[in-house]
Amino acid sequence: MKFLDEAKIYLESGTGGAGCVSFRREKFVDMGGPDGGNGGRGGHIFFECVQNLNTLIDFRYTQHFRAETGNHGMGEDRFGRDGKDLTIKIPVGTVILDEDKETVLLDMVTPGQKVLFLKGGDGGFGNAHFKSSTNRAPRKFLPGWPGQQRAIWLRLKLIADAGIIGLPNAGKSTFLSVVTRAKPKIADYPFTTLSPNLGVVKSRDNEFVLADIPGLIEGAHEGHGLGTRFLGHVERTAVLLHLIDATQEDVIKDYKTIRGELKAYGAGLAKKPEIIALNKSDALTPEEAEEKQKALSKAIRKKVHLISGVSHQGTDQVLDLIWKEIVKARAKEEKPEVSSPNETDDDDED
């Protein structure tokens, strides 16, 4: 079972800038004093927890992070500018582990939480710093302190945003393999999938986690087939995609079987938003497919989408609909409070 998203990344905070050796040069002043400024600090590396990310997929493409070096000090007592800090955004729930992949360094759980992880090196002193009553013209300066380097692991427990349900052989794993990079086992017999698979859907600019679970059969709630023990994995999803194999004789009965199991299972699964798709349309003539779609839609009085994982017919529309439900669910999660009655009152009258 792969429910963890992991990424190894390499970090380096900025080296401090070097101090400067310089002496004042002025007309009519013979020997100006030292005026070499200090170097700037190297950039820090921060981690920040953000709500709008929910996978570590971006870290597959970028693994090296380096904060800026501090600028060197300059004459006329000018200090070097500090190197720019670098803030790495990670999803809520990310655990930061040491290179050994075991020691937990940080657990990032609160949206907005920002933690200084690697300090940038301090800047070195310029020669002005070393001026004393005994040494009025020091030539001493210090280089900047090095930044810190570290390799770490990020680990995120993936929580599925959407789940695919259906009878065995409905094409659930095929659908997952078509819309994500997941490579689940696919075969022409029931119970090919024995444990859930997860994939990350990147559709348009959106990103969400889709779960494919083993097929359910009639009586699953009584332990038939693989039972309902995997339904727990879709309990927290925002939406279910219910796939029905269009090549089967009685698609209405197939639909109802699954609905019956969802109801028997409880946990609010039967009340979850459901997108219904008659799958494998490519295996039927367009007329046959449309006829089945209409009959099913009429019988259950719900919208039924005609799709094919294999030929990609209708898959984008289904993904769009799934995304819409996820957005709705996330908005609800963010605003659980009842709004106050004078919320819209505008305070800033001139």
Ligand SMILES: Nc1nc2c(ncn2[C@@H]2O[C@H](COP(=O)(O)OP(=O)(O)OP(=O)(O)O)[C@@H](O)[C@H]2O)c(=O)[nH]1
């Ligand atoms: N023609 C056609 N065949 C499909 C389509 N999707 C899946 N299949 C076939 O249907 C069979 C079952 O597909 P799977 O994706 O393994 O089905 P599943 O729902 O994951 O099955 P279980 O894991 O056993 O519950 C395989 O032989 C697939 O090649 C489709 O869109 N069109």
Ligand SMILES: [Mg+2]
């Ligand atoms: Mg499967």
